Amino acid sequence: MSKVAPTSLGRILLLLGRVALAAVFLVAAYAKLKPQGGMPWSPASVKISLAMFAMQVDSYQMLPVNAVNFVAHALPPFELFLGLWLLSGIALRFSSLITTLLLGGFFSVMVRTFALGLEVSCGCFGPGEQLGTKTLLRDGALLALSLAVFIGAFLIRREPDEVGASVGAVATPRRAD
Amino acid sequence: MNLRRNPISWRFLGSICALFVLALLVLWGQLLAPARAQTQAAASAKQPAKASSKSAPKAAQAEQLGTPNKGVGSPTAPVTMEVFSDYQCPMCGQLFQQTLRPMINDYVASGKVYLIHRDFPLPIADHRFNWDAARWGTAAARIGKFEEVDTALYENARAWGADGNIQKYVASALNPADFKRVQKMVAGCLTQTPQEFRPAVQAGQSCSLDAFINQDIALGKQVPVQATPTYVITKRGQRMPPGSGLVSWPLMKQFLDSLLTQ
Numbered sequence: 508m509s510k511v512a513p514t515s516l517g518r519i520l521l522l523l524g525r526v527a528l529a530a531v532f533l534v535a536a537y538a539k540l541k542p543q544g545g546m547p548w549s550p551a552s553v554k555i556s557l558a559m560f561a562m563q564v565d566s567y568q569m570l571p572v573n574a575v576n577f578v579a580h581a582l583p584p585f586e587l588f589l590g591l592w593l594l595s596g597i598a599l600r601f602s603s604l605i606t607t608l609l610l611g612g613f614f615s616v617m618v619r620t621f622a623l624g625l626e627v628s629c630g631c632f633g634p635g636e637q638l639g640t641k642t643l644l645r646d647g648a649l650l651a652l653s654l655a656v657f658i659g660a661f662l663i664r665r666e667p668d669e670v671g672a673s674v675g676a677v678a679t680p681r682r683a684d
Numbered sequence: 685m686n687l688r689r690n691p692i693s694w695r696f697l698g699s700i701c702a703l704f705v706l707a708l709l710v711l712w713g714q715l716l717a718p719a720r721a722q723t724q725a726a727a728s729a730k731q732p733a734k735a736s737s738k739s740a741p742k743a744a745q746a747e748q749l750g751t752p753n754k755g756v757g758s759p760t761a762p763v764t765m766e767v768f769s770d771y772q773c774p775m776c777g778q779l780f781q782q783t784l785r786p787m788i789n790d791y792v793a794s795g796k797v798y799l800i801h802r803d804f805p806l807p808i809a810d811h812r813f814n815w816d817a818a819r820w821g822t823a824a825a826r827i828g829k830f831e832e833v834d835t836a837l838y839e840n841a842r843a844w845g846a847d848g849n850i851q852k853y854v855a856s857a858l859n860p861a862d863f864k865r866v867q868k869m870v871a872g873c874l875t876q877t878p879q880e881f882r883p884a885v886q887a888g889q890s891c892s893l894d895a896f897i898n899q900d901i902a903l904g905k906q907v908p909v910q911a912t913p914t915y916v917i918t919k920r921g922q923r924m925p926p927g928s929g930l931v932s933w934p935l936m937k938q939f940l941d942s943l944l945t946q
Contacts, residue, residue, distance in 0.1 A: 544922035551946045558939040559924065566929030575935060626775070626911030627929035635925035637910040 517663055524656040525593045528606055531649060532590030538633030539583040557583070563630030567620050600664060603657035610650040617643055752825030752896055754801040754834075757792035763943055765797055768804040768904045768914045771817035771837050772845050775930050776913040780838040786933045788831075791940060801834060802900040804912050813848050816870075816877045817841075819893045820854050823869035824862075832857040833866070849881045869893065919943050 539560050542552035561579035564570070570578065589609070592602045613631075620627060620638060629638040636642065767784065769776040784799065791797040803822065805814035817837050824833035836857035837850070844850045855863045871883040873891035907916060907926050914928040917939075924943075 544919070544924045546922060546946070551942070555939070555942045555946060558935075558942045559927070562927055562931045562935050562939055565931050565935045566927070568930060572932055572934045576938075625929060628927055633925070634927060637928065 517659060521599075521656060521659045521663060522596075524652055524659065525596065525599060525603065528603075528649070528653055528656060529590045529593035532586045532593065532606070535632050536583045536586035536590060539586070539630075541633070543634065559634055560630060563628045563634060566625070566627040566630075567616060568625065569616065569619075599660040600657070603653060603660050607650070607653040607657045610646065610653050614643075614646045614650050617646055752822050752830070753828060754803075754821070754825045754830050756788055756799040756801075756831050756834075757797060758795045759798050761792075761795050761798040762919060763791075763797045763940060764800065764918045766800045766802055766903075766916045766918075768802045768900070768907070768909045768912060768916075770804055770806045770811060770814050770912045771821070771841055772808075772811035772814040773806065773912045774841075777838050777841050778930050779913045780835075783931055783933045783936050785835075787936065787940075791937075796944060797940060801830070802904060803897045804901060804904045804909055804914075805897070806912060812876045813845060813850060815894075815897070816848070816874045817844070817850055818897050819870050819873045819891070820850050820866065822893045822896045823866045823873075824854065824858070825896075826869065827862060827865050829858055829862055829866070847881075848877045850877060851881055851883065917943070919946070 540553055540556055542548055543556055543559060546552040546555070557580055560583065561575055564579045564582075565572070565575045589602065589606060593599075593606065617629070617638060621640075621643060625638075627638050628634055629636045629642045631642060631646070765787075767776075767779070769779075771777075787797060788799060792799050801821070803818040805811065805818050808814075821830060821833055821837055824830050833854055836853045837844075840853040844853055851867065854866060858866065867883040870891075870893065872885040873893050874882045904914070907914060909926070909928075911928050913930075914926050915931075916926045917924045
């Protein structure tokens with residue numbers, strides 16, 4: 508049995524990390540878009556779900572009504588797009604950077620809301636989940652994972668150049684993953 | 685297949701993973717949504733029975749007294765909104781002032797929404813008079829004057845929260861005859877209100893209002909209410925997941941409009 512090279516192990520971990528992040532974003536988008544109250548899938552039921560998500564965004568008391576509506580209607584499709592982008596592995600450095608920034612934004616908003624003592628629905632994976640220490644820990648862990656994927660994507664991207672420089676060979680550009 | 689040297693293979697693997705996860709999500713949605721709807725329907729059908737079986741003696745007591753009507757508007761409205769609230773919770777007061785009041789003036793008045801108040805007094809040391817306020821509200825609801833007293837309680841929560849003189853604001857919201865009826869009901873119930881603001885207790889008079897408040901709390905625990913205010917919106921049996929916290933009226937209106945046009 509051949510020994511697994513450190514680079515291969517890194518790539519496997521990177522693959523697992525980005526697939527996990529992608530799954531989280533796809534589930535989050537699905538939970539926000541899916542019809543509530545046992546309604547069937549239809550444009551009207553998705554509109555109701557988005558209107559409900561807008562109320563959750565509003566309960567954070569950070570944005571004016573227009574901005575709340577923009578965020579509530581743009582975020583679920585963007586999460587869906589980001590999840591698919593992460594899964595595809597295309598330009599992972601950029602997708603993981605955006606993911607890290609997005610999760611960092613979510614985390615800071617949640618910490619602020621928690622520190623202010625506002626008792627609101629998290630809205631992270633659809634309605635009905637209260638913001639608390641559990642949701643903060645989960646979001647913090649996801650942020651750490653996203654950061655690890657981002658750093659990993661850069662390190663693996665740099666590896667061929669470093670190897671090339673050390674042996675004096677011409678390095679072939681490779682994909683980050 | 686050498687994945688390390690072949691970027692096409694990675695792309696292919698990524699696409700396969702994406703398709704697999706998408707297929708799982710679609711299946712999850714298709715298979716679980718109807719089952720969950722059935723479970724929810726069954727649960728909501730069981731809820732009243734469960735509540736009544738849990739608090740059988742309290743229910744019997746409530747029956748004897750007559751159930752207080754804490755609803756505002758027409759019970760036949762297509763949308764029902766239940767708000768679990770604590771009269772001394774500042775966010776509940778804000779929700780009432782900024783969102784529920786315009787909703788009462790517009791959607792409740794036009795028969796689109798039926799608003800139900802549910803008492804959920806929180807066990808917080810600062811909220812000394814929340815149970816007493818709930819008792820005044822419940823007593824007023826028993827004589828059909830809930831809306832007036834509810835408004836007075838929310839509007840003056842800071843004032844009576846400081847000294848416990850709730851009856852001053854209830855008296856200002858009702859005519860003298862109605863106030864006397866309400867005062868008679870709460871006599872003997874008030875536990876935290878300072879002595880000088882409590883109505884005189886006559887011999888043999890006991891408090892029966894707490895049974896109604898406990899019924900509301902039991903309903904809230906089934907939701908489950910984790911914070912106040914928590915609101916549950918139902919449209920012709922389709923119960924939406926509970927929401928909590930402050931919501932501005934334009935966004936609540938947008939949600940109600942999308943629900944009503946569905």
